[in-house]
Amino acid sequence: MKKVIYALILPLVVVSGLVFANREIKNETYERPTPKPFSSAEREAELKKWEATPDGVKFKKWEASPAGKKVYAGAAKIRKHISAFTNMEAVITSLSLPPGSLLGFGVMARINGVDYIVKFETEKSQLEQLYSLKVNDKIIIRSHNLSYAPKYSYPIVSGEYVERDSKVIFKRVPRKGGC
Structure with a gap:
């Protein structure tokens, strides 16, 4: 009988x-080595x-070209609205993006001319409402992000908030x- 009890205990x-040992290991926090941010000189x-790379040279040529200057001028017109996340009135000019675009779902819009x-x-549940947009619809856009690329002749606004008819x-x- 004692052997059975010892065998169970x-x-x-x-x-x-x-x-208990596994619990203590999980409670320990491991510090991941975070990369040291570059100093301004390193940057x-x-x-x-x-x-100096071919891509960098190509980008610099695009920046100096009339197309690049036009994109930068357009970006400068709405930069204050982007940084302040304020309303921008827009008119939908096209429901499709330029040919060869790899940006996903989007529209062309005119803001301040x-x-x-x-x-x-978007998530699939949000697409239905965006598909209801039509050319010449007036919308209100808010965004935190404005970008540009040599491939496109227009500044790229990431739509984060869109309102139509209030x-x-x-x-x-x-x-x-995450982020």
């Missing part, structure tokens, strides 16, 4: 010891190095588990 002790050196690409990072038709859903 021994595995219980071993298992509880393993569980400048990396930028100079990139500008300048054409922009307005792209959306009704919200799109509001970007924050990503789960």
Whole structure:
């Protein structure tokens, strides 16, 4: 009888010891080595190095070209609205993006007399409301992000909030588990 009791208690002790040891390991916090941010001198050196690459040379030529200057001028017109996340009135000019575009779902819109690409990072449930947009619809857009690329002749606005007829038709859903 004693042997049976010892045989039952021994595995219980071993298992509880393993569980306790595993719990202590999980409670320890591991510090991931975070990359040290570049100093301004290192950043400048990396930028100079990139500008010497074929892609960097191509980008610099585009910036100096009339098309690049036009894109930068358009971006400058709405930069204050972007940084302040304020309303911008827009008119939809096209329901499709330029040919060869790889931006996903988006529309062309005119804001303050300048054409922009307005792209959306949507979930399937939000697409239906965006598909209801028509050419010449007046909308209100808010965004935090403005970008440009040599491939496109227009500044690219990431639509985060869109309103039509005082009704919200799109509001970007924050990503789960991160930025």
